[in-house]
Amino acid sequence: MTVLYEAKNVSKRFTVGSRFSATGKLTLNAVDNVSLSIKAGETLGLVGESGCGKSTLGRCMTRLYEISHGTLVFDGDDISQKSLRQLRPLRAKLQMVFQDPSASLNPRRRVGDLIGEPLRIHAKMNHREIADRVSELLTLVGLSPDHATRFQHEFSGGQRQRIGIARAIAVNPKLIVLDEPVSALDVSVQAQIVNLLADLQEKLNLTYVFIAHDLSVVRQVSTRIAVMYLGSIVEIGNIEDIFAKPAHPYTQALISAVPEPDIKKAGMRSRIILTGDVPSPVNPPSGCRFHPRCPIAQDRCRMERPVLRVHNSKQQAACHFPL
Amino acid sequence: MSEVVLNTVIKSRGPWATAMRRLWRDRAAMAALTCFLIILCMCLLAPVYAGWSHAEPFKSTLDATIQINGQTVNVMEQSTEGLGLGYNPIGPTWQLGNYFLGADNQGRDVMSRLLYGGLNSFLIAGAATVLTLFFATLIGLAAGFFGGVVDAVLSRVLDILWAFPVYLLAISLSIVLIAHGIEIGPITIESGSLWLPIFIIGIVYIPYVARPVRGQVMSLRQSEFVMAAIGLGASNSRILLRDILPNVATTLIVFIPLMMALNMLTESALSFLSIGVQAPDASWGTIIQDGQGLLYSRPMVALAPGLAIVLSVLALNVLGDGLRDALDPRSKIKLGRG
Numbered sequence: 022m023t024v025l026y027e028a029k030n031v032s033k034r035f036t037v038g039s040r041f042s043a044t045g046k047l048t049l050n051a052v053d054n055v056s057l058s059i060k061a062g063e064t065l066g067l068v069g070e071s072g073c074g075k076s077t078l079g080r081c082m083t084r085l086y087e088i089s090h091g092t093l094v095f096d097g098d099d100i101s102q103k104s105l106r107q108l109r110p111l112r113a114k115l116q117m118v119f120q121d122p123s124a125s126l127n128p129r130r131r132v133g134d135l136i137g138e139p140l141r142i143h144a145k146m147n148h149r150e151i152a153d154r155v156s157e158l159l160t161l162v163g164l165s166p167d168h169a170t171r172f173q174h175e176f177s178g179g180q181r182q183r184i185g186i187a188r189a190i191a192v193n194p195k196l197i198v199l200d201e202p203v204s205a206l207d208v209s210v211q212a213q214i215v216n217l218l219a220d221l222q223e224k225l226n227l228t229y230v231f232i233a234h235d236l237s238v239v240r241q242v243s244t245r246i247a248v249m250y251l252g253s254i255v256e257i258g259n260i261e262d263i264f265a266k267p268a269h270p271y272t273q274a275l276i277s278a279v280p281e282p283d284i285k286k287a288g289m290r291s292r293i294i295l296t297g298d299v300p301s302p303v304n305p306p307s308g309c310r311f312h313p314r315c316p317i318a319q320d321r322c323r324m325e326r327p328v329l330r331v332h333n334s335k336q337q338a339a340c341h342f343p344l
Numbered sequence: 345m346s347e348v349v350l351n352t353v354i355k356s357r358g359p360w361a362t363a364m365r366r367l368w369r370d371r372a373a374m375a376a377l378t379c380f381l382i383i384l385c386m387c388l389l390a391p392v393y394a395g396w397s398h399a400e401p402f403k404s405t406l407d408a409t410i411q412i413n414g415q416t417v418n419v420m421e422q423s424t425e426g427l428g429l430g431y432n433p434i435g436p437t438w439q440l441g442n443y444f445l446g447a448d449n450q451g452r453d454v455m456s457r458l459l460y461g462g463l464n465s466f467l468i469a470g471a472a473t474v475l476t477l478f479f480a481t482l483i484g485l486a487a488g489f490f491g492g493v494v495d496a497v498l499s500r501v502l503d504i505l506w507a508f509p510v511y512l513l514a515i516s517l518s519i520v521l522i523a524h525g526i527e528i529g530p531i532t533i534e535s536g537s538l539w540l541p542i543f544i545i546g547i548v549y550i551p552y553v554a555r556p557v558r559g560q561v562m563s564l565r566q567s568e569f570v571m572a573a574i575g576l577g578a579s580n581s582r583i584l585l586r587d588i589l590p591n592v593a594t595t596l597i598v599f600i601p602l603m604m605a606l607n608m609l610t611e612s613a614l615s616f617l618s619i620g621v622q623a624p625d626a627s628w629g630t631i632i633q634d635g636q637g638l639l640y641s642r643p644m645v646a647l648a649p650g651l652a653i654v655l656s657v658l659a660l661n662v663l664g665d666g667l668r669d670a671l672d673p674r675s676k677i678k679l680g681r682g
Contacts, residue, residue: 085574110577111577112576112577119568124567124568124569125569126572127586127590127591128569129590130586139576142579175356188576
């Protein structure tokens with residue numbers, strides 16, 4: 022499989038407060054030196070607690086946020102050096118779906134208009150062709166063509182997300198960054214959207230970056246998964262490998278928190294409960310970012326920051342004492 | 345796709361249509377609109393009324409006579425009070441077309457002047473509103489969307505304008521400009537022209553509209569659907585026109601009647617101080633000023649335009665509130681510094 026997208030040493034810093042505030046200007050490392058590559062056709066799950074920088078990384082990857090450092094290579098093009106204007110034609114191949122469809126769809130525009138927008142920007146189509154394509158897309162995502170004349174407020178959450186997906190696939194992208202596409206939805210609707218995404222991936226040869234905090238959803242859709250903690254990737258690898266034998270204690274704790282439907286199995290496994298809160302990314306802990314909450318932390322973890330290394334000859338983990 | 349299905353679909357009601365329906369059901373707002381439209385239509389008929397009544401609205405007619413109940417009466421009567429000096433204009437006859445509201449100190453028909461004056465008041469207020477909204481929208485969009493240096497420069501300019509109390513600024517501008525008019529490049533405004541008050545009133549209220557528009561654009565700029573539009577590859581102009589402007593439009597529409605009302609008040613004030621509409625042209629402000637000296641003998645001269653202003657401004661404000669409720673029940677758009 023060819024590498025479709027590669028992020029190298031990407032960092033994103035935000036400035037918090039101003040010179041005049043009590044604490045002065047502070048730097049928040051939302052994404053801290055992250056490198057990952059995405060192969061064509063796969064689904065990379067990006068998981069982590071809220072505030073770990075997974076959404077920020079997603080937005081950096083689509084250049085909705087300017088990255089502070091690093092390079093982004095998409096489909097052979099270095100997109101981190103391009104100006105926003107130069108980037109516009111490339112965006113046809115690199116689309117995004119947002120968490121809250123009611124916020125990411127303009128409430129004053131009709132659904133057909135919204136879905137037709139990328140076509141008007143990128144495809145040289147006349148009105149008739151756009152209308153036809155919009156009907157086709159609506160059918161593809163499981164809505165009816167006559168929904169085109171409605172407004173987003175007339176739809177349910179799941180239907181709205183379908184509209185968001187229809188808009189993202191309108192111009193046949195290669196990669197779609199799905200930023201928590203199902204977390205705002207009911208569990209029953211989540212399954213429908215996840216199935217729709219899987220169908221579309223198969224039909225349209227899509228590559229996904231699936232950002233989520235729900236491991237059970239990620240497990241269903243992803244081929245590979247990257248676990249983020251406080252702005253960095255702590256473990257990355259194939260989904261089966263990581264679920265079978267997590268190498269990083271944080272991943273292990275996350276996996277142990279996934280509800281187990283089978284009562285017999287649920288009684289047998291041990292739940293790892295992490296103590297403490299996620300430290301502030303403004304003032305991260307020394308050494309390993311995870312050491313204050315890590316059940317197996319040792320002196321070395323407090324001093325030296327671990328880098329991603331291959332473990333079990335399968336996944337990579339950033340831990341001095343992998344499990 | 346099947347054409348039949350597409351054509352038989354009933355277009356669902358959009359946010360605009362919903363708002364119109366809500367406004368239509370708002371009795372207070374509709375009453376206000378009716379009231380405003382009646383006053384406006386009456387003023388629009390001013391030339392018709394003047395032509396029909398033969399009373400002179402603009403020239404002083406001190407020696408005119410009229411027929412009342414078969415008797416010939418002087419429009420200006422010799423004053424019987426005090427030393428017997430000076431003249432007292434005729435009071436309201438309550439006969440349409442026959443000095444209905446009496447005459448002013450120049451023997452001019454007050455009713456006819458009231459209609460012509462209203463026409464000028466509405467014209468100035470309306471044109472100034474258009475001017476204010478146009479520039480405020482441009483400034484608000486640019487400052488809110490591009491931010492940074494653009495915002496800093498535009499906001500400081502607005503702050504300078506805002507630092508002066510509106511009336512003080514309007515009065516100073518009027519006094520300075522009334523003598524010689526304005527010449528800015530190709531734009532020349534004669535000193536007696538109606539464009540002068542339009543220009544002045546239009547300028548002084550720009551910050552009051554530009555500020556809220558800028559704030560709204562700034563928050564829309566951060567909204568996810570604008571993020572999504574950037575992600576789709578939309579150009580700035582496309583985002584501004586298709587995504588941001590339609591969402592700002594509700595605010596602008598609510599501002600129309602509110603600014604109209606405010607502008608009418610400002611216009612009357614300037615005209616009352618003789619630095620707005622210039623004689624022999626009339627506006628409600630100038631008529632009140634004419635009536636000031638006749639307040640004891642002929643109060644109707646000042647009272648009629650005063651009532652007209654109160655009614656119009658009240659109607660416009662109620663209409664504005666109704667529009668706001670109809671367009672966005674959650675928003676709290678307020679005029680002024682707030």
